[in-house]
Amino acid sequence: MSIKSFAAKIFASIVHNNTQKWVNSPVETQYKIFLSLVKQAQNTAFGQEHNFRSIKTHEDFVNNVPIRDYEALSPYIHRVIEGEENVLWKGKPVYFAKTSGTTSGAKYIPLTKESMPYHIKAARNAILEYIYETGNAEFVDGRMIFLQGSPILEEKKGIKFGRLSGIVAHYVPGYLQKNRLPSWQTNCIEDWETKVEAIVDETVNQDMSVISGIPSWVQMYFEKLKKKEQKPVGDIFPNFKLFIYGGVNFEPYRAKFEKLIGRKVPSIETFPASEGFFAYQDSQTEKGLLLLLDGGIFYEFVKANEFFDEHPKRYTIGEVELGVNYALIISTNAGLWGYNVGDTVQFISKKPYRIVVSGRIKHFISAFGEHVIAKEVETALEEAILGTDVQVNEFTVAPQITPDEGLPYHEWFIEFETKPENIEDFALKIDFALRKQNVYYDDLIAGKVLKPLVIKLVKKEGFQKYMKSIGKLGGQNKLPRLSNDRSIADKLQ
Known part of the structure; x- marks a missing residue:
């Protein structure tokens, strides 16, 4: 064993023990972060406009700070870009992370001297937790x-x-x-x-x-x-x-x-974003990702099926339920307040708080009231592949509302590495697995409102060519698993 690997094991043990301290006091940890964030930003332009000095409880915060997406927060961000200080967070950011928005074009996410270390720490700790658990x-x-x-x-x-x-x-x-x-x-x-x-x-x-x-x-x-x-x-x-x-x-x-x-x-899954490093896989034997509750981020959760209501309830970590699809809302030490990240998560454990990423709040199919989410289509495909030699390179799903004939349907665009012997039978397997998960979709199929899904074959490297055509080849760019329209589908024809 080298000196470096020996030292890594010692460091891994220290990090694991420190992690357990906040894992064992999740509600208290989040409350301390909440109070600290509000206090540090009370003299900023945003803090003054939203009465941060009067905020003592989560209820106060909800009453003063609405949920915003990037478009709604962008006027503040542009002020920072133009050189104004103390707008969203004290001083000025060290960086702006440029990322691709789904509706707003390029987005510029602030990274401050307080937030940046947490990105690095989380990436490091994900590896150290793996070393601690496995000894490798x-x-x-x-x-x-x-x-x-x-x-x-x-x-x-x-x-x-x-x-x-x-x-x-x-x-x-x-x-x-x-x-x-x-x-x-x-x-x-x-x-x-x-x-x-x-x-x-x-x-x-x-x-x-x-x-x-x-x-x-x-x-x-x-x-x-x-x-x-x-x-x-x-x-x-x-x-x-x-x-x-x-x-x-x-x-x-x-x-x-x-x-x-x-x-x-062996693999380690992580959940990083420009807005924050939210979670990582802390166990090779337990499912889900450990939600990082001590990373300079205060989390709120809104039930996905209530998200578009006028005033949806905003839950804190101590109020969440297992198996519910939540939109992820964050407030951070980079100056994002009540910010809708766009991702949806489900809790699969509360001791500790572990999540799975279930999709995007804007990436779903509900053209007929079915509200199918990314986790459901991914799980359906996994079940259909199980026990077969089928291999999939990439896929996305869109509604076909106006077919040339017959009932409308969900159209699955799949690039296979190894195709199934019978595409129609494989499609029925996916459809069956999807119906088991989503009662609304099942009702639409049973009620003859929709016909079972149809697979459309995408040629080799077809998705790479599509991503290149829209200037999003490589880097952090990802193909949406599903869309509620045919903006992607029609370009894959």
């Missing part, structure tokens, strides 16, 4: 790769702008720098396809032990590696021991990954 630390001696955006940052009014993953690249600890790939020069390549080719050339002869990134883009990297070397990724990198991912559900990709790698590799 040898991978820290090997090469590590993080597929991420360019670290080149712009600067305006004393604030630096860039992709979150590019910003984080500036915070890689010194003891990991010599083991980290790709090189700075390669990481700065903007064109994603060119960048992946360069990463392949740079890493193919290296001893990679940890690989991290959004599954769809890591898959692209693996495919190019395998094509270049004509052997599985696991043979190219015999010491590849840990895959770290976030952004999307890995299950639809798992079978394809295992085929590309040639074996199973």
Whole structure:
């Protein structure tokens, strides 16, 4: 055992013990963060306009601070971009993370000197919790790769702008720098396809032990590696021991990954966003992600089926129920207040508080009143694949409201790596699994309002070409699992 791996185990034990302190007092931890956030921001423009000095309870906060999405908060953000201080948080942000919005184009999310360390700490602790639980630390001696955006940052009014993953690249600890790939020069390549080719050339002869990134883009990297070397990724990198991912559900990709790698590799799921690092997988034996209640974020939860009501109830951590679909609302030490992240989550445990990401509050299908969410379509596909040789590269779902003939239906656009023998039978398996989960969808099928779903085959690399056509190839960009219209579907025809 190397000195580095031995030290990692000691550090992992310390971090785990510290984590258990707030895990065992979740409500108290969140209340302290709530009071601290309000107090620190009471003299900001936002704090003064929303009577922060008078806020003592969550009820006070609800009465003074409405739920806002990015569009509603953007007037404050633009004031900060233009150089004004003490608007949403004390002083000025250190960075703005540029991200792609689904309705607003580019979004600029503030990162402050108070919030930035939590992004780094959470990413580090996810790995340390894995080391603590499994005792596996040898991978820290090997090469590590993080597929991420360019670290080149712009600067305006004393604030630096860039992709979150590019910003984080500036915070890689010194003891990991010599083991980290790709090189700075390669990481700065903007064109994603060119960048992946360069990463392949740079890493193919290296001893990679940890690989991290959004599954769809890591898959692209693996495919190019395998094509270049004509052997599985696991043979190219015999010491590849840990895959770290976030952004999307890995299950639809798992079978394809295992085929590309040639074996199973342990993995850690994370839930990072420009707005905050919300959760990570803290156990290899328990399902779900540990919600980080001590990370400078105060959480509120709104039941998804009530979210679009005029005044939906906002629940705190001590009030949530298991198995309910909640929209995630945050207030942070970066100056986001009552902010609708756009993600929906479900709690699967309250001791500790573990969640699964169930989808996006704006990404659902309810063209006929069914309100089908991402978690349901992903689970349905997983059940249909179970026990078969079928492998899926990517998929998305949209309603077909006006078919040329017959009843309307849900149309599934799937790019298969290995197709089922009978597409119609496979579609019925998915449909059956979806009906089991969603009673509204089941009623519509049974009542002959909808006919069972239809699969539309997407050609190889069809989704990559679509993402490239809209300027969202690579990096942190993700394909929506489903839409309530045909804005994506019609471009896949």
